[in-house]
Amino acid sequence: MRRLPNFVLLRAFEAAARLESFTLAANELHLTQSAISHQVRELEDYFGRKLFERRNRRVEPTLEGRRLLESLSRVFDVIEAACNEVSLAPQSQVLAVYSAPSLAAKWLGPRLPLFMQAHPDITIRLTSGADPVDLTVARETDIAITYGTAHQRAGVIVVPLGAERIVPLCSPRLLAPDTPIQTQIHTLPLIDSQLSPVKWPDWFVANGMVCPKRPRASFDRGALALSAAVDGMGVALESTRLAERELARGELVTPGEEVFAPITREIHFLAYRRNEAHLHKVGAFLNWLLVQARLNQAEPE
Incomplete structure (x- = not known):
């Protein structure tokens, strides 16, 4: 009681x-x-x-x-x-999706209308959080999309959402057109994305350069780092998957795209319970999401 x-x-x-x-x-x-x-x-x-x-x-x-x-x-x-x-119609189903916050805001959320149009019988209930979800405990969640890692559990299938290109991103107004980008990158203000698995020192090493030793603005969400870059605060090192709308609108550019080597990583992971994959709502969302992920998947290194 x-x-x-x-x-x-x-x-x-x-x-x-x-x-x-x-x-x-x-x-x-x-x-x-x-x-x-x-x-x-x-x-x-x-x-x-x-x-x-x-x-x-x-x-x-x-x-x-x-x-x-x-x-x-x-x-x-x-x-x-x-x-x-x-009280929903008998044929309606509710799908509870948990997503990393930046992916939910920048990539998944803008695509959900496409899924809802294709599957009007499935109602999405989206929640977000930074921590991985254990689907053996969080029974109220049907599908989890996490950042950086995912809980490996018996009976839970974990699938990477594909490799993502992690590159410098900044507002075009921050760049000087007559100065080589190799020179500018050493003087431009840099922005740290705290949770990213790729840090600025990693990127500079991968491109045969030394990372400048100066203070950097820092944000605990990729979405916040990208917003700061759009506002002209500096250069963010983030996934082009998260920045696809800003890149399409011209609010962000990738400086030195033809010069610098990008870094690719699998950083978002999809998890679902094996014994629920046959459910219509789960199977439909999994198939749709994996197609969406392949549409903008980066080529692996």
Whole structure:
């Protein structure tokens, strides 16, 4: 048995705390103000502490009340989403996809409308995070796309999403057209992408040069490093997969593309449970995603 107070009391508290009004909460829940007040008082008795400070025409959650509201709001959002999924048409399916944040924002997200048009019976629920997901534990996730590494587990299939070109990227307005790029690269401000497996010293060594010893701006997400490069902050060393829209729009260029050697790495990994590959929603997404990945895959070194 879970040790929980009555759900009715939690619902009354959440509405009152969110609206900061017993009257508005009563209107939302189709109850009387007296009923809301009674239920809140009962919940306060359960916890043995005040959850609200009563003001003139409003109520204000106490510190404990605000903590409870923050947690309940997340829980109620999950409950609401679960109920919405149950109410979908019988043929509809929900696919829970977990993705590395920069890939979700820069590459996967812009492509999802194509998948949704091809598979209107599958509803995508996309979440993102920097840490790899263990699919033997995170049963609520159907497919995980992680950055840098993936949990190798029995019953879980891990597939690299192909080699990616990691190259210098900068705003074209940062470059001097009459100066050799080999000279400019030693003086241009450089941007570090903290999680990237390829660092500036690696790139300079691969191109037979010495990495300049000067401070570099640093970002913990590839998407942030690319945004800084677009803004003219400096040269980012990142994957062209993540920068494909900025490159297509001319917001970023690859300085010295014909001169410098690119570095290719497999840096994004797709994971799914072996015993779920036969499911329509999983199989359809896997096939679609692997095709998308092949469309812009870099040639290996």
